Amino acid sequence: MSDLRRQKRSRNESKLILLGLLTAFVLVGFTFLFHQWQKDSVRFRGHSETEKTTSVTETDEKKTARVMAHGDLLYHDIIYMSARQADGSYDFTNNFEYVKPWFDQADLVIGDFEGTISAELPLAGYPLFNAPAEVVTAIKAAGYDVMDLAHNHILDSYLSGLVSTARSFTDVGIDTVGVYPEGNRSSAPLLIKEVNGIKIAILAYAYGFNGMEGNLSAEEQANYLSNLDEAQMKKELEAAETAADVTIVMPQMGVEYSLEPTQEQVDLYHKMVEWGADVVFGGHPHVAEPSETVEKDGEQKLIIYSMGNFISNQRMETMEGVTNYQWTERGVLMDVTFEKKGDKTTIKTAKAHPTWVNRTPNGGYSPEGYELYNYQTLILEDFIQGGKHRDKLDANTQARIDTAYTEMNDLMGLHWE
Numbered sequence: 001m002s003d004l005r006r007q008k009r010s011r012n013e014s015k016l017i018l019l020g021l022l023t024a025f026v027l028v029g030f031t032f033l034f035h036q037w038q039k040d041s042v043r044f045r046g047h048s049e050t051e052k053t054t055s056v057t058e059t060d061e062k063k064t065a066r067v068m069a070h071g072d073l074l075y076h077d078i079i080y081m082s083a084r085q086a087d088g089s090y091d092f093t094n095n096f097e098y099v100k101p102w103f104d105q106a107d108l109v110i111g112d113f114e115g116t117i118s119a120e121l122p123l124a125g126y127p128l129f130n131a132p133a134e135v136v137t138a139i140k141a142a143g144y145d146v147m148d149l150a151h152n153h154i155l156d157s158y159l160s161g162l163v164s165t166a167r168s169f170t171d172v173g174i175d176t177v178g179v180y181p182e183g184n185r186s187s188a189p190l191l192i193k194e195v196n197g198i199k200i201a202i203l204a205y206a207y208g209f210n211g212m213e214g215n216l217s218a219e220e221q222a223n224y225l226s227n228l229d230e231a232q233m234k235k236e237l238e239a240a241e242t243a244a245d246v247t248i249v250m251p252q253m254g255v256e257y258s259l260e261p262t263q264e265q266v267d268l269y270h271k272m273v274e275w276g277a278d279v280v281f282g283g284h285p286h287v288a289e290p291s292e293t294v295e296k297d298g299e300q301k302l303i304i305y306s307m308g309n310f311i312s313n314q315r316m317e318t319m320e321g322v323t324n325y326q327w328t329e330r331g332v333l334m335d336v337t338f339e340k341k342g343d344k345t346t347i348k349t350a351k352a353h354p355t356w357v358n359r360t361p362n363g364g365y366s367p368e369g370y371e372l373y374n375y376q377t378l379i380l381e382d383f384i385q386g387g388k389h390r391d392k393l394d395a396n397t398q399a400r401i402d403t404a405y406t407e408m409n410d411l412m413g414l415h416w417e
Contacts, residue, residue, distance in 0.1 A: 063198055063339070064198075064338065065340075068110070069307070069334045072308075073111055074114050078313050095142075095375055113169075114151045117164060119133070140173070146177060150226045150250065150252055151252045155210070155216075156210075178205065179225065181224070197340065198345060199244040203237065203248070204226060204249070204250040206252045234271075237275035241275075246347075250280075251269065256286055260290070261282075273301045273303070279301070288306055288408060289306035291414040307332050309331050330355065332412060333379060354381075355377055356380055356405075357375060383401050
């Protein structure tokens with residue numbers, strides 16, 4: 001073969017080798033780019049699905065808030081006398097010994113304090129209630145978040161007593177409803193507690209003030225008190241429905257010691273539901289009154305006409321001769337769970353736990369010669385047959401609370417579905 005032909009062949013082979021290398025490089029590059037595109041595509045699709053999942057989760061996520069509430073904390077003189085210590089101070093902690101474990105399960109606890117706390121006037125029970133300041137310490141320790149002060153005894157220590165009572169609670173971090181200690185009802189914001197992402201509005205109203213409002217000017221009454229003025233209640237309830245997810249109203253009205261609501265109660269509480277209330281927790285009669293379920297816009301609303309007493313010295317031994325006297329030592333701890341899904345909040349569960357005030361001699365006597373006692377509110381599920389504290393009661397007390405438990409459940413008639 002000539003040198004010319006060999007040179008030509010060598011050049012052709014070199015071209016083929018170069019073409020092969022270029023082809024291989026292109027194929028490798030294309031393959032790399034294709035796989036990279038696949039990974040980016042998968043990553044992009046995965047991100048979209050994650051965003052979609054998150055969006056659905058946020059929309060479908062259920063939020064719940066468990067609220068407990070009860071009736072009157074009524075500190076008669078014998079109760080605070082019994083709480084007096086050797087150094088002159090007062091300790092009410094034992095009142096809530098069996099209640100606190102229940103409160104610890106709640107997200108929000110609402111009480112009803114019927115009386116005043118004023119250092120300007122002597123301590124007193126009925127008819128002008130004025131309790132020692134230490135009662136607030138025990139109430140705070142028990143786990144309360146909100147205290148209803150709209151009742152007929154809030155002026156027992158005059159306007160200054162209303163102010164000092166409200167501030168006694170707010171100073172320890174317990175919000176109050178039903179009074180306006182700054183005298184600013186027309187401009188005061190609604191009390192709305194945000195609990196686990198659910199906004200709960202709480203309002204309270206009193207039917208009257210035992211004539212003590214006569215010591216106030218018309219302007220002071222309008223600025224400091226919360227009465228059953230329908231136009232004002234409608235305005236506030238409609239505002240609450242707009243601003244909050246659910247609304248709880250605590251009205252004080254009715255006939256003392258009556259086990260049934262008056263027609264006035266029924267009519268007004270139904271109006272409250274129409275105006276925006278989801279739950280009505282009534283008080284004042286000092287005995288419990290039945291529950292009622294009301295349908296509004298396809299949803300179930302709850303009315304408790306009266307929750308009865310939660311602690312007091314009203315009982316069989318002290319109220320004999322009064323109609324339904326045995327019911328004064330009984331009450332209910334209301335236990336309601338709200339559920340929010342998206343923009344809709346409903347009552348998921350509602351229970352009325354019967355309560356009873358246990359009074360046992362503590363071995364002491366007041367300077368006036370009165371026998372003193374240990375007062376404790378019992379949640380009866382803990383003390384009936386099978387309850388964890390059943391063995392702490394004597395046989396006579398067991399029988400008494402068994403009767404109370406059965407009769408209270410029958411009276412309330414609450415079977416939430």
